[in-house]
Amino acid sequence: MNAPATTASALDTTGESGTGGTRVDPRPSTEEERASGALALQWATVRVLLARDVVRFFRQPSRIVGALAQPILFWFVIGAGFAGSFRVDGAQGLDYQRFSFPGVVTMVVLFSAIFATISVIEDRREGFLQSVLAGPGSRLSVVLGKALGSSAIALLQASLFLLFAPLAGVKAATLDVPLLLTVMVLSALGLTGMGIALAWWVRSTAGYHAVMSIVLLPMWVLSGAMFPLKGAGPLLAWVMRLNPMRFSVEGLRRALYGAEASLAVGTTSSGAGLEVPVLLAFATVFLGLAAFSVSRRE
């Protein structure tokens, strides 16, 4: 047999530098790890996942082009189609392209969250994600890293599209940048959390596409992105009122066009100012759910 030359003595001579400690007695190093390294390792996992998603995004030019072209097409085509028939009582002069702009921004965030989480399904059984799950980082940091990475891409894509804001009649006077950023960040985190949680339970890309068309797309359609809450039938209006994505669209509308424009297409009960707390709750709940799903050991 191929008898290897390695013996215990070979092991002893291999000095280990850095954090590992010696091979003779690893106990001190283990405790040292527990004390100082635990949090650093979690942070390292989060950072690796976040950095990887961003690097991958910039290395796929087709993705950047697609990310920009898809919402533009959608916005112009649908806008042109509805231009003639769209009218909201009490909001004279509001054309459809202006009305739908915040909704398209939400769509950009939604789609990048969807695509990012499809990669979770693909990566889970094979590839990179498996090696991360088998690593020293906790499942919570894996979820956080993946959610932050996906959200970063969502924000990049949305920001690119927001360059068209002047064309959509956004004025500097009504623009509320802190609110805009807060709403986008929280929406992105909530939607990626939801995507990861769904992806973990669904397990197949085919199943995920079904969930996407049954849950995620209707959520967007009924968010006030395509048609205003005002004027919807009572049942539909209730569904729309309870839809967390509505707060994303309304928050963006308020951040871009000011509170008046937001109220004009909403209802009196749609409390401006509720968006941030609701989205914060949305993000917390779904990131928690994602962390719970991913942490459940099979």
Add this chain to the structure above:
Amino acid sequence: MTPALLALSPTARFPVPLLQLDGLTRRFKARVALDGLNLAVGAGEIVGLLGPNGAGKSTTFQLLAGLLAPDAGRVLFEGRPLSLHDPALRRRMGIIFQRGSLDDLMSARENLMLGARLYGLTGARARERVEQMLRLIDLQERGDERVSTWSGGMRRRLELARALVHQPRILLMDEPTQGLDEASFRSFWAHLRALRDAEGLTVLLTTHRADEAEMCDRLAVLDSGRLVATDTPAALAARMGGDILTVEAREPESLVAELRQRLGLEARVVEGRVQVEAEQGHALVPRLVEAFPAGRLASVSLRRPTLADVFLQLTGRVLGADQPTAEPARRSRRR
């Protein structure tokens, strides 16, 4: 056998069990995938888990990788019981997955750096380890190439480097050389041995390649979730004392029946050929040829038993039969 005995008997060279599996059990609904596995892996040892599909080797791998939770049993690392999800254990383990963990959009260096960062290495220490690993796998000049352009053999070597960049004590590999050609296989193992000697690595791998099993210091043969044998490859091969006679013939099934009836021989069909184990193989050849009319037997050959034969005897299954590259006849036997 108790784990202690397993640790002592054939592996006096590896006296300290680094990793000890103690009654590891995992069920999937009603099916018991792993049934109380006891196995001790000595420091510096290369142990191969050998078994057909469904034997429990993938389950063992996934349990040890922390991707599955055991239903019963425990794992001792350096004599201390540790949860499989304990970061202290995870950190001391390097893992090579069957499908690979490389990012195609990144260079070899970047891939190694991701691996290093994931295990908490930073700054100069991380860079130093990355370069060291690239040197060890002889790919230093190509470190800035994107790995999507690389051959399967090179990618596997990079997987090896990535799994070891954080200097783990134990390397876990799932079918590491699946689909590699002979040259890449040799190269992979040469590098693995060099790394083992340089870093004092302990290796536990799953395999169904006979040539890979030969490379291990010790083999643990699994069948239906149970350990059926552990020994060195040489000792396992020596368990079969006699010779193997392989007979090619039309209608091999009926030949098996005839052999039993007319010569009182126990034979079986393996991959379309009839196989007979016999103490005195050379004496049996003329008897066989005499017993059947001309043209009934296409060929008769005689050889010493190999690991594959031992495996067949222990488990009743053909080693390597679950390779995806197997021909259709083999594949039908996978069920």
